[in-house]
Amino acid sequence: MTGTQREPLTRERLFAAAIAVADTGGIAALTIRSVAAELGVKPMSLYHHVANKEAIIDGIIDVVFGEIDLPPEDVGWRPALNHRAHSARAVLRRHPWATPFMESRSRPGPATLRHHDAVLATLRRGGFPIELAGHAYSLLDSYIYGFALEEAALPFTPQNLNQSMAGFMEQFPAEEYPHLVEFAVQRVLQPGYDYADEFDFGLELILDGLERRLPG
Amino acid sequence: MTGTQREPLTRERLFAAAIAVADTGGIAALTIRSVAAELGVKPMSLYHHVANKEAIIDGIIDVVFGEIDLPPEDVGWRPALNHRAHSARAVLRRHPWATPFMESRSRPGPATLRHHDAVLATLRRGGFPIELAGHAYSLLDSYIYGFALEEAALPFTPQNLNQSMAGFMEQFPAEEYPHLVEFAVQRVLQPGYDYADEFDFGLELILDGLERRLPG
DNA sequence: CCTTCCGGTCGTACTAAGTACGGCGTACTT
DNA sequence: AAGTACGCCGTACTTAGTACGACCGGAAGG
Numbered sequence: 001m002t003g004t005q006r007e008p009l010t011r012e013r014l015f016a017a018a019i020a021v022a023d024t025g026g027i028a029a030l031t032i033r034s035v036a037a038e039l040g041v042k043p044m045s046l047y048h049h050v051a052n053k054e055a056i057i058d059g060i061i062d063v064v065f066g067e068i069d070l071p072p073e074d075v076g077w078r079p080a081l082n083h084r085a086h087s088a089r090a091v092l093r094r095h096p097w098a099t100p101f102m103e104s105r106s107r108p109g110p111a112t113l114r115h116h117d118a119v120l121a122t123l124r125r126g127g128f129p130i131e132l133a134g135h136a137y138s139l140l141d142s143y144i145y146g147f148a149l150e151e152a153a154l155p156f157t158p159q160n161l162n163q164s165m166a167g168f169m170e171q172f173p174a175e176e177y178p179h180l181v182e183f184a185v186q187r188v189l190q191p192g193y194d195y196a197d198e199f200d201f202g203l204e205l206i207l208d209g210l211e212r213r214l215p216g
Numbered sequence: 217m218t219g220t221q222r223e224p225l226t227r228e229r230l231f232a233a234a235i236a237v238a239d240t241g242g243i244a245a246l247t248i249r250s251v252a253a254e255l256g257v258k259p260m261s262l263y264h265h266v267a268n269k270e271a272i273i274d275g276i277i278d279v280v281f282g283e284i285d286l287p288p289e290d291v292g293w294r295p296a297l298n299h300r301a302h303s304a305r306a307v308l309r310r311h312p313w314a315t316p317f318m319e320s321r322s323r324p325g326p327a328t329l330r331h332h333d334a335v336l337a338t339l340r341r342g343g344f345p346i347e348l349a350g351h352a353y354s355l356l357d358s359y360i361y362g363f364a365l366e367e368a369a370l371p372f373t374p375q376n377l378n379q380s381m382a383g384f385m386e387q388f389p390a391e392e393y394p395h396l397v398e399f400a401v402q403r404v405l406q407p408g409y410d411y412a413d414e415f416d417f418g419l420e421l422i423l424d425g426l427e428r429r430l431p432g
Numbered sequence: 433c434c435t436t437c438c439g440g441t442c443g444t445a446c447t448a449a450g451t452a453c454g455g456c457g458t459a460c461t462t
Numbered sequence: 463a464a465g466t467a468c469g470c471c472g473t474a475c476t477t478a479g480t481a482c483g484a485c486c487g488g489a490a491g492g
Contacts, residue, residue, distance in 0.1 A: 031478060045441050100316040104369035113393050120395035130402050139418035146362025153320035177329050179336035186346050202355035205425035247449060258471050
């Protein structure tokens with residue numbers, strides 16, 4: 001059409017555009033039309049590369065899984081799982097819209113399957129009996145996803161914390177929720193507080209507990 | 217219109233209908249039109265009771281919070297938190313669509329605030345210094361929500377497990393994911409396996425770890 | 433070089449959903 | 463009996479997913 005040659009559309013470019021849209025505007029902004037616009041293309045063109053919007057979600061979730069580092073194989077199970085947990089959290093922080101979908105795809109992609117396989121391998125190689133490996137995986141991922149969910153939901157960042165907290169606490173009668181107020185004043189509003197720091201406490205507690213439950 | 221007198225519409229009836237719709241058809245089925253139909257009323261009638269669809273979500277999430285038992289005050293912190301965790305999980309199992317929204321409301325309702333206040337009270341009364349109370353709350357809720365998210369996402373139930381697993385494993389070349397296959401065959405497909413049982417392992421591990429970190 | 437064919441893009445249009453605007457009936461007040 | 467206010471709804475506009483089939487440009491074959 002114009003003189004500038006257009007990159008040909010591919011599933012990869014489509015998914016990248018979809019992720020860019022979701023990163024910018026949240027999952028609600030992810031529409032067939034917005035992705036098409038991001039790509040400089042008309043909506044119906046996407047349907048030659050994906051079956052429908054569901055397939056786009058499937059695709060971008062697998063891309064997100066691919067961004068998470070696999071547990072390194074050259075260290076013990078504990079540092080390996082620690083590394084993978086921090087990587088997962090960093091990725092979910094970059095793509096906060098993704099968390100609710102990570103485990104909900106009925107057609108997991110190859111990166112997803114490879115990831116799960118590698119984590120199970122780490123556990124088994126680390127000496128976890130199969131049952132304990134299942135417990136450990138469930139616990140770790142529940143924590144990681146749950147934490148990502150909470151972090152994504154926080155209405156404040158360390159920067160705007162004071163303002164949003166003030167507006168927040170005007171909404172309700174403080175006397176009715178004394179412990180909430182105590183926690184806000186004595187903890188959240190103290191200098192240096194950052195919810196992100198909570199992640200390591202839970203992760204280390206969980207890894208401690210798993211180590212303690214390892215046989216032999 | 218007809219002879220049968222119609223119940224007057226209220227926010228409470230509206231929220232109850234919305235929850236019924238979501239429980240039946242998932243969050244995607246929750247539309248202004250479907251809620252109106254559930255109530256035997258026309259769509260625009262709802263707008264006399266709520267500002268918009270967001271306000272309906274706000275409302276039903278507060279109702280869901282209200283269904284969760286507060287930690288009982290007449291027992292120690294550990295059984296109290298255990299009780300509240302199981303109650304939360306049971307509620308989120310009943311309303312699986314709710315999990316991603318539980319912490320994402322920028323206008324939490326009274327049941328939500330009361331709930332958070334009561335949990336903090338339990339921790340503080342149990343001897344948790346304020347910082348540890350924050351750690352504990354973040355960890356517990358991350359785990360509970362994360363677990364609920366995973367449980368809601370599982371494509372199988374104990375009943376249909378074998379069939380869905382079989383269909384599932386045909387989708388990919390088994391040799392590429394040996395640990396996934398091992399886990400499926402040696403664990404998930406064994407009689408008596410129920411993902412729901414994983415909840416207690418993690419919860420007890422977390423409560424153990426918290427107890428261990430309590431001062432004095 | 434021209435024709436044929438095909439993969440990929442797009443125009444049109446239908447359906448579902450959120451919701452703005454204003455009408456209208458019923459029941460209670462005075 | 464007339465006014466009034468509240469709550470219900472008819473209509474219609476906008477955005478979104480997507481079915482259907484047309485169109486176009488380059489590759490393949492004569």
